[in-house]
Amino acid sequence: MARYGNKIREDKNVLTEPRCPFCRQFFDRPAEVPTMLGFFTGGQCSCGAVYVHDPTQKDMGNAFMDALAYVCKEDWDLALSMTEDVDYTCAYLSYVPKTHTLSLKSQGRGPYEKNGNMLFIKLKD
Ligand SMILES: [Zn+2]
Incomplete structure (x- = not known):
């Protein structure tokens, strides 16, 4: 008999909290981050x-691109030369600003993921 209920429920609890997909720490509400070209949220x-x-x-x-450049300390040449899954990893999430939570329904990955409204980028070591 398959018993998968508990595992799924556990994951759900974790994911609805506003946690970083890489390290699972809570992240702050998005704010305006100044960059050389303006700012991003x-x-x-x-x-x-x-x-x-x-x-x-x-x-x-x-x-x-804003996030990728920022994670490269605004070195655009470096940012443009990087390859996903080789130099960095992306995670797309669906963020609900009103409640500062993540929505599970529309989680996916890839730059053309339609449901994501929040993107995390982390450089690989
Ligand atoms: Zn993190």
């Missing part, structure tokens, strides 16, 4: 992961 986790939140979900491509 997000922040940085103490593990080094940079996150960016796009409430409209329409500009995740730019949000992705």
Whole structure:
């Protein structure tokens, strides 16, 4: 008999809290982070992961580049030369600003993930 109920429920509890997908620490509410080109809405986790939140979900491509450049300390040449899953890892989440929680329903990954409105990027060691 398969008993998978408990495991699933555990994961759900963890994921609905606003935790970094890499280190599982709580992250702060997205705020305006100044950059050389302007600012993005997000922040940085103490593990080094940079996150960016796009409430409209329409500009995740730019949000992705902002976060990638920021995690490279705004070295755009370096940022543009990096390869996903080789130099860095991405995680797309669905963030609910009103309650400062993550929604489980629309979790996925990939730059064209339609449901994600928050992106975490962490450089690999
Ligand atoms: Zn973290």
